Amino acid sequence: MTEAPILEIRNLTKTFGPVLALSEVKFELFRGEIHALCGENGAGKSTLMNMIAGLLQPDDGEIVVDGQRVSIASPAAAQSLGIALVHQEIALCQDATVAENIYMAAINRRRMPLMNYQKLYCDAQRVMDLLAPIPVRTRVADLSISNQQLVEIAKALTLDCKVLMLDEPTAALTESEARRLFAIVRGLKQRGISIVYISHRMAEIFSLCDRITIFRDGRYVATDPIEAVSPDDVVRKMVGREITQLYPDKLLPQEKPGRAILCVEGLADGKRFADVDIEVREGEILGVGGLIGAGRSEIAQTICGIRAAVAGTIALNGSPLNIRHYRDAVDAGLVYLSEDRKGSGLFLDMPIAANIAALDLGRLTGRLGLLDRRAEAQQASCLTRRLGVRMAGVEAAVSTLSGGNQQKVAIAKQLSISPKVIIMDEPTRGIDVGAKVEIHRLLRQLASQGVGIIVISSELPELIGLCDRVMVVREGKIAGELGADELSEEAIILLASGVQQTSTQQEEAKNVA
Amino acid sequence: LAEAANPFRCKPDEKYVMNVMVSGVEYWFPVYEMFKQAAQQFGCKTEYTGTPEYDVNKQIATFDQALAQKPAGVLVHPMNSDPFIEPINRAIEQGTAVVTFAADSPNSKRVSYITSDNVAEGTYAADAVAKAMGGKGEYAVLENPGQDNHDKRVAAFIARMEKKWPDMKLAGRAASNQDPTKAYQAVLSLTQAHPDLGAVFMPEANSAIGAAQAAKEGGGKVRVMLADVNAKILDMIKAGEIFGSVNPNQGMQGYMGFMLLWLAKHPDLIDPMNDAKRSGFNAMSVPFVDNGFSIVTAENADDFYWDKYLQRRGTKGIEE
């Protein structure tokens, strides 16, 4: 490659107080390439992106764009250099419509004094439809978190940029949306746009990217063409050790799962879903699959009493449960991990320890109703160590953690009460390969100890690799169930969409028939 | 020696304080002007204190702070009567004389109280309005419920109407709470509801600015009567947009207020035939003084402008 890089980072260093987030890292991006950036949670990927996008200022080092050394003081400055970023954390104006969010940057720059809503809605719908048919006149607040992620991506597509940085865009997406995204990204590459792609999903990286750069603990490790490395190499460079087994062993066919732990029958909320029967048995991990908006999250929330049910019975270990409030569920040992960690999972401004303790303060309360802060800190340091949270200390605010580490704190919170049943909604969203293995192993271990486990996931390999049985939800109904031996991507997609995914012609033919 | 010859002189650091609420408002200024003059004639120091806010708690704080400096006397306008009992009694105990003015704290040990007669003011205002209307018609009042001297004026106004002028009908009462915009809205509404409304009375000057404007917009049929004055009110009186005002004799309040204080601080100047010495009662106590009031009309309005008064006297008002 003789051509000069379009974006070059030289010896960049960034600290947050005592935390060294990036130390003398380098990075090169050429015109028209898709360049993967990999690293463990907290390795500094998002921090680097934020500095290139003008949200943070480096302590030291250089950013060179098109051979010019630049200092990027604000997102506006980044935009004018042709740099766009899809943020890891969703940052949308909840009160505005999808269309306005998509075109916010354009609206900001536009010379025209008045809004042309008609044109705005048309244009926005066109962009949105490239990803998913979300009506652009809805308020963002009324969208599910995965749809918000799609809006966040659509937003970046409207920017007239030379460099597009995608920070874990697929973390909340299902296979089909992800595929649409990849097609778009390849199209952009054809047009000579350079793309930085951050993801913890190896398969994506290897099918999409041209080169890969790896960070570890805030330091640069290596850059390689994708053909020159194998997924195992990448993992080794990222984690610093070998990971031999990606998923823990499943239940062997001969060890049939035991008695039913959780039994849900005829559950309905009167709006989005009806007639839902679920059974989780001792020792197994139950997976739940489906497309975005199928209603998986709503079913789980209704089981736990976060949303109101209009019909149905729930039994835990054979005895019926009367859940009127999520508190009742928690007290009975039934917990739910929210898919929206920022909105409903975490108290961002509060310390890590306080976040982990939130689910059941009773166990940390001594006589006189006083909180035992020592026990709180101990519990937090124990759980964070187990999940490998990278942090300054358990009294640091959760907002200072990287995205993946925040997710780990959210998981730690669910584990803090030794639950009987855990329902996890996208548990490994944004979590790195190494930590994912740890979490999967942990789930398997809990299952074998008699904890009922339900994993809702949009990541098919995870469902297939981890679960003993997968239930697929389509439009508020259970579309079917797949045993361990029937699990495959095609089978799940078939159930989830109700049609064959392989060919659109076939699909339409079927619909007509 | 000179002091022995003339007992009516102050000691070098004898200080007298005037304490009020809403201290930035001009009603107090003419009072203090004469308070100061009397003090200067006696060779005493004076100080003007109080809280800029309409808040009894804050006023008591300023009163207490003044007391901490052990002044010879305090002329106080207690925003509410009973809350001042304890502070006033504490002042008396530490040897600071206390006289109340314009509002009283009757259950305290204050030596004297000087005021104009609120009942007389309300009564006079009623007579003036009724006479001008030929004893017949509709009137309304704007109120500031909760402030004692204002309530007294309003009550006296209505009572007089009922007693002396049976053909005068009370059309409505509204709370304007000394706010000109509220008064404006109230008078507009009242004139709409009662097209024959002939007069409106309010016990203070702030509301009058709004009320007079509303009356003017309503066709000028409504006579606006109030208590107290300021430059704007005076201009409107002169222009015939306001019917008239009853104004307490503020200068007398200040001058006599000082005299009463000074006397109370020097009770041994007299030797009355009573039990004062035995009982510890202040021999100079004068329970009540009426400072009188003036009726401000177009003819005499010119004499009530504060700035002209200040110019004429060449002093700096409350800032000295």
Add this chain to the structure above:
Amino acid sequence: MAVEIKPAGRRGNIARMATLREAGLIAIILALCIAMSFASPHFLTWGNLRAMMMSFSIEGIVVVGMTILLIVGGIDLSVGSVVCFSMVVSGALFLSGLDPWTASLIGIAASALIGAVMGFFVTVVGLNHFITSLAAMVIVRGMCLVVTKGTPLSLFTLPPEFKALGQGSFRDIPYVILIFVMVVAIFDFLLRRATAFRKVFYTGSNEKAAQYSGIKTSHVKFWVTVLCSTLAGLAGVIYMARFGAATPTFGAGMELNIIAAAVIGGASLNGGSGTIFGAILGMALLSVVTSSLILLDVSVYWQDMIKGCILLAAVSIDHFLHSRKF
């Protein structure tokens, strides 16, 4: 997957939603008015309606600014003081010999300057709007006292053509109402349609997201703060023309009434939502209630209580109709 594109209507979604929202308030106000017209024959006369509008028109101008400021996520407790300040400064300048129009312009400019200073403290120093405007409220009130030396300035000599601004009418419609309607119409339109004002919504809805889109949110906040003070200054000048006086205590406590109107009209204290039209309806509701109580000749002791209860009921009904969080 079928892609469904709905034809975009002539009015945008936001506009339609807003209209719906306000329908509840309009219904409540109409219901009150109809009830009142049975109780008092005077209520539905042009005279009374005119009087009611007159009584909230000038404050309504301040409500416009406050609503925009609430949308951006701010609040301004100093509006009452600034109204007074503009009045007092213009009045004092007029008395010192300036012609009233120039004096008024300077008064409005001075108000804008106060807004700019507040904006500075909010955007550069980084204080929040609440504490900044609270301090400004005290400081500006103090300046009014300093300028007037505590006594109302009598502006009796204001030329009639200037007084007409506050007291005159055009064919039975007071200029005050005309100005008010104009200000409301302009800003309501701008807020719905102008690109610049959309940024106000974005900033108030999610400041970070707005920044990510390149919006200079601190500029937006600064200018909205200035706008709010400027409109308060304009109101002050009109008050001066109406009352022909400048009182140093004028407008004390006004801020709560104004914020209440905006909040009743659907503005959120957390920013991101609100409409001018709604806020004006909120103001109208407050005004109808007050004026009804006077017309019904309710005892002054009971007026506050009944007013509060009606307010609470109205807000609850409105909330119920739309089940939106206030």
Add this chain to the structure above:
Amino acid sequence: MAVEIKPAGRRGNIARMATLREAGLIAIILALCIAMSFASPHFLTWGNLRAMMMSFSIEGIVVVGMTILLIVGGIDLSVGSVVCFSMVVSGALFLSGLDPWTASLIGIAASALIGAVMGFFVTVVGLNHFITSLAAMVIVRGMCLVVTKGTPLSLFTLPPEFKALGQGSFRDIPYVILIFVMVVAIFDFLLRRATAFRKVFYTGSNEKAAQYSGIKTSHVKFWVTVLCSTLAGLAGVIYMARFGAATPTFGAGMELNIIAAAVIGGASLNGGSGTIFGAILGMALLSVVTSSLILLDVSVYWQDMIKGCILLAAVSIDHFLHSRKF
């Protein structure tokens, strides 16, 4: 992955951060006091300090409740009215023949009831705290007028042992100050340590996340609203003992001062943060400034202005010291 776990100190980070935060305010207050003691020999006398503390002690009790309410994300504009209401109800009951202690308990209970009604509107009906408490402010003030018929109740006949509550002292330390210090100490401790109050922080920090943690946030909000009104009721009773009177206009405008104190002391209007100790320091700062101006014999015209400027400067310095957003 090297995970570094620091040993948890005896006091948690929240407590430590809070202490640090407050250090700035303490420094500013001390600096002011020292400057004042040079300027006026009267400043550092026990009499003056006593007067200053007396002036904010009772209000300080209300500040405690307000701070907790701000932490949960609420606000209460009705506190001034409720203080007055408790005073007026207790006073009226006493005059009707009840013994003053029972009368006071009923007054406090009535205040709590008002809090409960507000809590109902906030949690069940779904209105927000601002508009609910604004309506309550008007309604409760109206009730004070109705109960008293607008004239202050003279409670001259209150027995001395009851009056002592507000006027007596224990070895030159007024009971009022003792009660205040006790209330502050108890609630400061509870807020830092008690499990029940931790839920207040969770709810204020992220209500949805609190719900997803099984916390009944509407219960939390309800009880905090009740607590705030109850403390206001307690303050009202002490005011009654101190003043020996119940005035229907008492406490008007008190709410802004109280909210300002809490905000200066570090409470956020968006909920989730604040400390009692900080809020009391905020109150003390306001009090020191006011009292300094009086002692320095600053012209009344200039007092407000200087007060506002000192306030703004103090808040800016404090902000600068911690660069935290207010």
